[in-house]
Amino acid sequence: MWDTLRKDFPVFKEITYINTASIGLTPIQAIKIVEKWIEEKKYGNLYWRKWYSETREAARLAAKLINANERNIAIIENTSIGINLIANSINWKKGENIVTNNLEFPTNIFPWQVQAKRHGLELRVAQAKNGRIDIKEYEKLVDDKTKVIAVSWVEFSNGFRHDLMALCELAKKHDAYLIVDGIQGIGALKLDIKKTPVDAVVTGAQKWLLGFPGAGFMYISDKLLDEMSISFGGWLADKDPFNFEFREFTPDNSARRFELDTPAFISCIVLKTTLKYILKIGIDKIQERDLELARYLIEKAYKITKILSPTEDGKPMSPIISVKVRNPQEVYEKLKAEKIIVASRRGGLRISPHFYNNEEDIDLLLQKMREHIV
Numbered sequence: 001m002w003d004t005l006r007k008d009f010p011v012f013k014e015i016t017y018i019n020t021a022s023i024g025l026t027p028i029q030a031i032k033i034v035e036k037w038i039e040e041k042k043y044g045n046l047y048w049r050k051w052y053s054e055t056r057e058a059a060r061l062a063a064k065l066i067n068a069n070e071r072n073i074a075i076i077e078n079t080s081i082g083i084n085l086i087a088n089s090i091n092w093k094k095g096e097n098i099v100t101n102n103l104e105f106p107t108n109i110f111p112w113q114v115q116a117k118r119h120g121l122e123l124r125v126a127q128a129k130n131g132r133i134d135i136k137e138y139e140k141l142v143d144d145k146t147k148v149i150a151v152s153w154v155e156f157s158n159g160f161r162h163d164l165m166a167l168c169e170l171a172k173k174h175d176a177y178l179i180v181d182g183i184q185g186i187g188a189l190k191l192d193i194k195k196t197p198v199d200a201v202v203t204g205a206q207k208w209l210l211g212f213p214g215a216g217f218m219y220i221s222d223k224l225l226d227e228m229s230i231s232f233g234g235w236l237a238d239k240d241p242f243n244f245e246f247r248e249f250t251p252d253n254s255a256r257r258f259e260l261d262t263p264a265f266i267s268c269i270v271l272k273t274t275l276k277y278i279l280k281i282g283i284d285k286i287q288e289r290d291l292e293l294a295r296y297l298i299e300k301a302y303k304i305t306k307i308l309s310p311t312e313d314g315k316p317m318s319p320i321i322s323v324k325v326r327n328p329q330e331v332y333e334k335l336k337a338e339k340i341i342v343a344s345r346r347g348g349l350r351i352s353p354h355f356y357n358n359e360e361d362i363d364l365l366l367q368k369m370r371e372h373i374v
């Protein structure tokens with residue numbers, strides 16, 4: 001099955017790509033849809049309603065992927081905009097605090113810093129030890145003045161996966177919101193919102209969801225939707241978006257109230273297609289395969305160098321594995337010259353296989369690494 005699916009990503013004839021944590025590969029089925037869209041675009045607005053209904057279809061499929069209700073999903077441009085939309089809609093009170101950690105990607109740091117400055121909030125930063133952050137670190141920082149706990153489900157540099165259930169419980173105890181940057185997990189690992197009731201999860205489509213930059217989605221719980229203020233006005237966010245009279249804005253009650261403007265249809269339609277593709281394979285199967293590849297990588301890589309990513313009894317927490325090399329940027333460049341694509345992040349060589357990779361990709365990478373790091 002995996003060998004057959006790999007054929008949907010013809011770039012493997014040219015390069016060995018093990019870098020989904022940066023940008024994922026897009027299957028040919030979605031590329032064909034783009035070609036079709038370009039044809040349709042020749043006719044100006046003739047296909048507008050079709051593109052819009054395909055965008056809403058993407059929201060329905062996103063809901064299915066994480067077992068949420070469609071009313072809680074908004075299609076957004078990317079993770080950064082989603083986090084900013086949420087952060088700017090929360091009713092902050094001076095003296096409240098936000099808890100995050102020092103493994104975060106800037107997307108999940110800067111928006112909170114901006115709010116902290118604007119509203120007189122304290123930003124508390126949990127410190128990672130050996131690449132992981134124990135729930136005890138959060139317990140020390142979270143109190144009744146905590147409004148938001150902001151973490152990535154999976155950390156971008158080393159693949160550390162937060163225990164979202166434990167954080168949900170901690171947030172609930174202190175009446176705080178748990179807001180999750182999901183981009184390094186969604187599409188690779190299974191998230192069931194009904195079982196893991198985070199307040200919000202935000203993702204772009206360009207990595208594990210196999211999509212294009214310019215589209216993503218966010219889930220927002222009913223509780224958070226009810227409690228946030230209306231801070232953004234947008235014609236498509238209105239209850240009656242196609243009424244073009246001069247009138248009062250009535251934002252939709254659902255998460256659609258964050259879909260303000262004409263979406264990047266081309267990216268949304270690709271997202272719809274890749275979500276269908278992922279759902280057809282099954283997120284359980286993808287998770288199993290991605291973790292199997294990561295485990296294979298750890299078992300082999302550990303014989304030649306140190307694994308920097310935290311593990312659970314030797315098992316990977318996610319398909320993002322960081323390994324030690326003397327000069328990651330230099331090794332990255334050398335591998336690239338050999339048409340093997342990985343990444344250099346925060347002092348490690350980051351390798352991030354998805355289901356379209358195979359054991360031979362990893363063997364080839366390790367063979368070349370041996371030549372360059374030993």
Ligand SMILES: Cc1ncc(COP(=O)(O)O)c(C=O)c1O
Nearest residue numbers: 078079080105107152156183204
């Ligand atoms: C954890 C994390 N969040 C966010 C992003 C990117 O955010 P955006 O979709 O806004 O470009 C990345 C990587 O590019 C990431 O690793």
